[in-house]
Amino acid sequence: xxxxQVSIFDIPQFQQAVVITIEKSxxxxxxxxxxxxxxxxxxxxxxxxLFAPAPAAIAPYLERLRGSDALGxxxxxxxxxxxxxAAAEALTYRRAKPYMGAPGREVQQDFEICMTFDAxxxxxxxxxxxxxxxxxxxxxxxxxxxxDELRFNDIAVQRYTPGSAGISPHRDFLQFRQVVVxxxxxxxxxxxxxxxxxxxxPTEVPVKPGDALLMQAPDFGGQTRQPFHFLRDITEPRVVVxxxxxxxxxxxxAD
Ligand SMILES: O=C(O)CCC(=O)C(=O)O
Ligand SMILES: [Fe+2]
Numbered sequence: 001x002x003x004x005q006v007s008i009f010d011i012p013q014f015q016q017a018v019v020i021t022i023e024k025s026x027x028x029x030x031x032x033x034x035x036x037x038x039x040x041x042x043x044x045x046x047x048x049x050l051f052a053p054a055p056a057a058i059a060p061y062l063e064r065l066r067g068s069d070a071l072g073x074x075x076x077x078x079x080x081x082x083x084x085x086a087a088a089e090a091l092t093y094r095r096a097k098p099y100m101g102a103p104g105r106e107v108q109q110d111f112e113i114c115m116t117f118d119a120x121x122x123x124x125x126x127x128x129x130x131x132x133x134x135x136x137x138x139x140x141x142x143x144x145x146x147x148d149e150l151r152f153n154d155i156a157v158q159r160y161t162p163g164s165a166g167i168s169p170h171r172d173f174l175q176f177r178q179v180v181v182x183x184x185x186x187x188x189x190x191x192x193x194x195x196x197x198x199x200x201x202p203t204e205v206p207v208k209p210g211d212a213l214l215m216q217a218p219d220f221g222g223q224t225r226q227p228f229h230f231l232r233d234i235t236e237p238r239v240v241v242x243x244x245x246x247x248x249x250x251x252x253x254a255d
Pocket of ligand 1: 158231240242
């Protein structure tokens, strides 16, 4: 059985966002839906799909993820990447706390972050659409590593400036389950998985703008891995969308 490819262009809010962008391209200031943008967006082909891979193309990456902490997968078409980047540039960010965690186990982080998105935001649509796409891909596998409960209910857009210290070795919170997805919208930076908080045995996960970095989280394929990882060497402004399934939040909202 084969699910049709899920495309974010099936989602009315996103269609609207893109169409408005195209109609008003060339202006210095205009609005996309309810979010403000100030970008000149290049002409784009609205009929092109946001996501390049169909579920059948995603499944091999999920299969490979069983045997590795993290890997890169091509995800966004170029028009989709540019459209999301324009939307990301219009967001309001706050500076992340420079240090997180208990004394002696602090994680150093050097970025700006936005974590609030309204229902019409293209990032909300992206989270829904990619969740559906990953569930569809898993369903096609003989032994699905993701469950049908997976919903990306935690969205964060992070932006790093060149010279940023990135983020030091850490594990994402335990309540983030199944898979963590980091979608690279722009920039250069080196992402590594490693064995501990000291950064032992770093292995780089090569990704480029338009790719999604998939990282194992507890419950992926019945495993409990919660990989250490870090980011450094940011040489170009980097914008990343993090999509996570917060199982604690899902349980409390189901009460
Ligand atoms: O921005 C990245 O590539 C990594 C960020 C990260 O690991 C985190 O925010 O937990
Ligand atoms: Fe992380």
